[in-house]
Amino acid sequence: MKITKIETIPIRLPTRRAHQWASLTTPIGVYVILKLHTDEGLVGLGEAPVLKDWGGDHGKYFGETPQTTVHIINDILAPALTGQDPGRFESIHALMDKAVKGYPYCKAAVDAALYDLVGKALHVPAYQLLGGLVRARVPIAHSLGLMEIDKAVDEALQAKAEGVKTIKLKAGVDHKRDIALVKQIRKAIGPDLSICVDANQGYPSAKVAVKIIKAMEEYNLLYMEQPVEGIDQMAEVTRRVDTPIMADESAWTPEDVIEIAQKRAADMVSIYTTKPGGLFKAKKVAAVAEAAGLQCNVNGSVETGVGNAANIHLAASTGVVTYACVVPVSTPKGKGKGGIAGIYYQDDIIQEPFGFSDGDVIVSAKPGLGIELDEDKVKHYRLG
Numbered sequence: 001m002k003i004t005k006i007e008t009i010p011i012r013l014p015t016r017r018a019h020q021w022a023s024l025t026t027p028i029g030v031y032v033i034l035k036l037h038t039d040e041g042l043v044g045l046g047e048a049p050v051l052k053d054w055g056g057d058h059g060k061y062f063g064e065t066p067q068t069t070v071h072i073i074n075d076i077l078a079p080a081l082t083g084q085d086p087g088r089f090e091s092i093h094a095l096m097d098k099a100v101k102g103y104p105y106c107k108a109a110v111d112a113a114l115y116d117l118v119g120k121a122l123h124v125p126a127y128q129l130l131g132g133l134v135r136a137r138v139p140i141a142h143s144l145g146l147m148e149i150d151k152a153v154d155e156a157l158q159a160k161a162e163g164v165k166t167i168k169l170k171a172g173v174d175h176k177r178d179i180a181l182v183k184q185i186r187k188a189i190g191p192d193l194s195i196c197v198d199a200n201q202g203y204p205s206a207k208v209a210v211k212i213i214k215a216m217e218e219y220n221l222l223y224m225e226q227p228v229e230g231i232d233q234m235a236e237v238t239r240r241v242d243t244p245i246m247a248d249e250s251a252w253t254p255e256d257v258i259e260i261a262q263k264r265a266a267d268m269v270s271i272y273t274t275k276p277g278g279l280f281k282a283k284k285v286a287a288v289a290e291a292a293g294l295q296c297n298v299n300g301s302v303e304t305g306v307g308n309a310a311n312i313h314l315a316a317s318t319g320v321v322t323y324a325c326v327v328p329v330s331t332p333k334g335k336g337k338g339g340i341a342g343i344y345y346q347d348d349i350i351q352e353p354f355g356f357s358d359g360d361v362i363v364s365a366k367p368g369l370g371i372e373l374d375e376d377k378v379k380h381y382r383l384g
Helices: 064-080 089-099 104-122 149-161 174-190 206-219 231-240 254-263 279-291 305-316 376-382
Strands: 003-012 030-038 043-049 138-139 141-144 166-170 194-198 223-224 245-247 270-271 294-298 356-357 358-363
Touching: 003 376, 030 064, 030 104, 043 064, 043 206, 043 305, 043 356, 064 089, 064 104, 089 104, 089 206, 104 279, 138 149, 138 305, 141 149, 141 194, 149 166, 149 174, 174 194, 174 206, 206 223, 206 231, 223 376, 231 245, 231 356, 231 358, 245 254, 245 356, 270 279, 279 294, 279 305
Parallel strands: 141 166, 166 194, 194 223, 223 245, 245 270, 270 294
Antiparallel strands: 003 030, 030 043, 138 358, 356 358
């Protein structure tokens, strides 16, 4: 089997509500869907959930946009990969890295399509190509973007009623509001659910972050995610608080995780299919984290059902992913159970909703990523 063509499709999904965090300046859901065609007629699906504001610590990595993604894939990666065997994962990654430095989200879209394609060819789910099934259900953390406290409380209670057991709160803009939010959420949802807070590098210094985290500790945080920018600042926070610290923006590659472990800059790591450049490399990040004693969750950029299928296969096949994952419950309009838990969009471009029960996404055992596009929806939400 050989790659014959790579097709890129920019789309925009309508959001259920605004989902805002400290560094975000563009709406979620304006992403690029990828179709990888072969000479045997099989097509693999991938997604680049690109954001221009998302780029790690101190400009170390760079934001991507739908426009840059289409250019890099169409003009650089596609010519380099045409005629290649899609089952040679490591070789394909070497070719992509030789063709262009960086652009991990572009490469992750290609990578997901490879796993989807090869899984379909072999009639096995993608998780089987990633080491096999570790868990058949993936617990989700319902993420509340920056919003008014009363609205956040109402949504947290609804998510709890739908079975969610971990609530994630976006923070990092207004320190007093952040502390008040944690207090009110804990009061509302009770002692049994987990609360985690994500500042998205929003606190200006380790000293400020430590003061805020200590003020939150009486409300029993599961963890604080990326309170400050930079591994050295993270290490200072980690040393000075009892609450576990999770690295996200600081942790893109296996090399990043090695530095985090050496400096004891975090207690856990949020891994993505996208930040390292795909599922193949995400497994390497997870292996380094596991060797360093750092437990993980799977996080993302609020993907459509295509990219989110890759998230679920990563979580399902990776033992060190022991925390609830911050991923959607991908659901086309008019399908699914009609709740709000894990729902960020009014619609999706996949044909069937993800299975969801008692706060968990049910892992599909269908071949490849286990999803099919609704081509009418793709046409409807396509940009340009």
